[in-house]
Amino acid sequence: xxFKEDLKSFLHYIRHPHLNYRLPYRxxxxxxxxxIKIHTPFRLLLKWVFFLLAVNIxxxxxxxxxxxxxxxASNRLNINIPYLFLLAAIWAPIVEExxxxxxxxxxxxxxxxxxxxTSVILMGRGVLSIGIVMVLLSLLLILDLSxxxxxxxxxxxxxxxxxxxxxxxxxxxxVLLFAMMHLGNYDFKQGISFLLLPLLILPQWLSGLVLAWxxxxxxxxxxxxxHSLFNGIPVLFAWLIKTFLPLEQVSLIFF
Numbered sequence: 001x002x003f004k005e006d007l008k009s010f011l012h013y014i015r016h017p018h019l020n021y022r023l024p025y026r027x028x029x030x031x032x033x034x035x036i037k038i039h040t041p042f043r044l045l046l047k048w049v050f051f052l053l054a055v056n057i058x059x060x061x062x063x064x065x066x067x068x069x070x071x072x073a074s075n076r077l078n079i080n081i082p083y084l085f086l087l088a089a090i091w092a093p094i095v096e097e098x099x100x101x102x103x104x105x106x107x108x109x110x111x112x113x114x115x116x117x118t119s120v121i122l123m124g125r126g127v128l129s130i131g132i133v134m135v136l137l138s139l140l141l142i143l144d145l146s147x148x149x150x151x152x153x154x155x156x157x158x159x160x161x162x163x164x165x166x167x168x169x170x171x172x173x174x175v176l177l178f179a180m181m182h183l184g185n186y187d188f189k190q191g192i193s194f195l196l197l198p199l200l201i202l203p204q205w206l207s208g209l210v211l212a213w214x215x216x217x218x219x220x221x222x223x224x225x226x227h228s229l230f231n232g233i234p235v236l237f238a239w240l241i242k243t244f245l246p247l248e249q250v251s252l253i254f255f
Contacts, residue, residue, distance in 0.1 A: 003047040013217075014209055017171035019105075019164055021217050034105070035140065038222045040214065045222075049229045052207055060202040067199045073186040087125070089232030095120055095133065097224045100178045100208070101215040104171065107163050109140075121181075171216070175208040 013021060026039045038045075068074070099117035103110025116136055120129045163170070179201040186200070198205075207230060215223035 017168045034219045039218050056203040064200050067196050071193050072189040085235045088235045089228045093224045093227035100174045178208040179204040
């Protein structure tokens with residue numbers, strides 16, 4: 001599959017999201033196929049990463065920068081902290097993908113995953129937060145080994161029909177919540193213009209659409225790795241380009 005074909009498939013899907021969408025060669029729904037294995041070719045993932053970076057750097061990033069300047073918002077991201085790569089490329093992808101996208105295929109499990117990961121977000125990074133994530137991963141492994149994570153266990157039949165019917169709302173709602181969460185990355189020193197706030201999170205909205213699409217059609221692992229690449233590559237180059245671009249503009253492309 002070429003990137004052009006994949007992009008066309010993505011644009012068609014986000015207009016009509018549904019659960020009956022999988023890569024044609026993806027088989028199985030257990031721990032290995034959903035949590036560990038990536039079915040999308042790695043070279044295609046890289047093409048998506050650079051596509052999103054290009055759109056965010058040259059289109060959405062400048063728009064967000066203009067809006068941030070106009071409403072007096074400054075980004076809190078400190079690009080000089082020593083553990084930024086671990087934070088951006090490992091911690092954020094795992095926590096945010098669990099919180100916003102794991103439940104798209106496992107809605108029943110989202111009933112306890114979302115509260116747990118919400119508490120992790122609110123507490124911030126720390127020993128307790130890391131412990132909660134590790135316990136969650138262990139619990140998922142135990143449930144999968146006991147055959148409690150398949151499609152049949154996702155929801156009772158009548159609720160599964162309801163979920164399928166309203167899935168487009170869950171899909172786009174998860175993307176919007178993901179993007180809105182990143183408003184917390186800003187300090188607002190003036191009165192907030194709510195009409196302009198959506199423009200401030202356009203980079204996260206677009207990236208969230210791609211990640212949600214990859215989670216549904218491929219696996220949770222695919223979304224995590226894509227998220228990690230998208231965050232990690234800019235971090236590695238940030239120290240090089242920050243001498244040519246304002247720090248505020250560099251930070252707008254991060255999750």
